[in-house]
Amino acid sequence: MTAETDDETEALRRLIARARVVLWDFDGPICRLFAGHSAEDVARDLVKWLDQRGLGGLLSEQERQARDPHDILRAVDSRHPGSDLIAELEERLTTEELRAASSAWPTEYADRLIRTWQAVGSRLAVTTNNSARTARSYLQGRGLLPCFAPHIYGRTRDLARLKPHPHSLNQALTAVGAAPGEALMIGDTPSDLHAASRAGTGFLGYARNASKAAVLRDAGATVVVGSLEPVLRVVESTGR
Template identity: 35%
Template sequence: MEVSELIESAEALLLDFDGPVCSVFAGHPANIVADKIRNFLASQEVPVSPSVMGTSDPMLLLRWVGSHHPTLVVLVEDILCAEEATAVLSATPTPYGHEVIRLADQSGRQVAIVSNNSAAAIMKYLAMHKLNNHVSRVIGRAYAEPHRMKPNPDSVISATKATNTAPNACVFVGDTATDIHAGQAAGVRTIGYAKREDRGPTLAEAGADTIISNMSDLLPGLMRKNDRNT
């Protein structure tokens, strides 16, 4: 299905946050956050597995703690939430990401953010950029339950219920294979946002219904309301 056709038929637009909306850790790098988590684990005399020792992804560390040291997951979650709240202060908006949110709302579609980032950080960013009134729902990371992060479909399912929209009437835009897998499992249609050229094949292999390279590719479809939104 063509991008414009997919978007035009959507009653609700679901967006991942880090990627389609902004680059969360642009000014407060993810590797610094990961190091803070590792330093905390070291202070607790927790040996970190080689599989995550060198990662720059704090989400991966949170998942690892949830699986291997669940008694510490709340403390690590709190560290990550605080760091994300700092990171959004210097997050870089994705080109045309804000315009997509505004136009989707103006067209009568509901907009929901569905993210592995914390809801508090997302809402802080939306308020800073005067987007909060254009977003119907924010579904962030389930607190201290990293097993529920995407690719688990829980957050996408919650977004369809929160917007009172049938899954097949929703379109979910994400930039990772985990987004696409979560969307598929929830029964929604998916658009892969390949912000880098090398992301395209990965998103295609994950099974995205279609792939875009720029968020502006969504604008033409949003400019046309479907019959259910008029």
């Protein structure tokens, strides 16, 4: 779905109409965090750091080639869950994310949609696998932090609670006092979709290209937009 036909627009309208609370994934729907600071480079740096400490053997050859630094974290955590090593790796990733936040690219229409949704009375929260500190830093720089604060829920050192686990979504729902059926999550990965399903919320897929849209649809997403512009139009026209 690209929300271009009447039927697609109506499906989007129905999805939005049920939402009193909007749970945003961060990297993707709000911004491209690693647009100017490659996530693949960060993953390689984490592998190099492990190698320098004689810990490279914790990773399989396939894991060493990971493009997503979260994959490195998960791999090490599977062997040493909750360890000091995981705490240090997680902090190193957070440091890199904070650096990346200064050069992140805003997702087109995201700033306006966030402000509009808040203005019509919806409650907003961030539910992300990135560090909450990173999300706060970016949102502060865009003047968007008041639209969310204090409801920003990010990665903890208990990596088993990363999405697709619904932990961050459940935190947000509890904090704002909302039932799952009153909430809509906006995400760009199957893990976002699965977390929303497990939490019992609605799901709106955002995909900035056709290949990402296909991945979301294959995972079971029924409403996927390639731009936030049609979402903004619906919110502006319905006041929801």
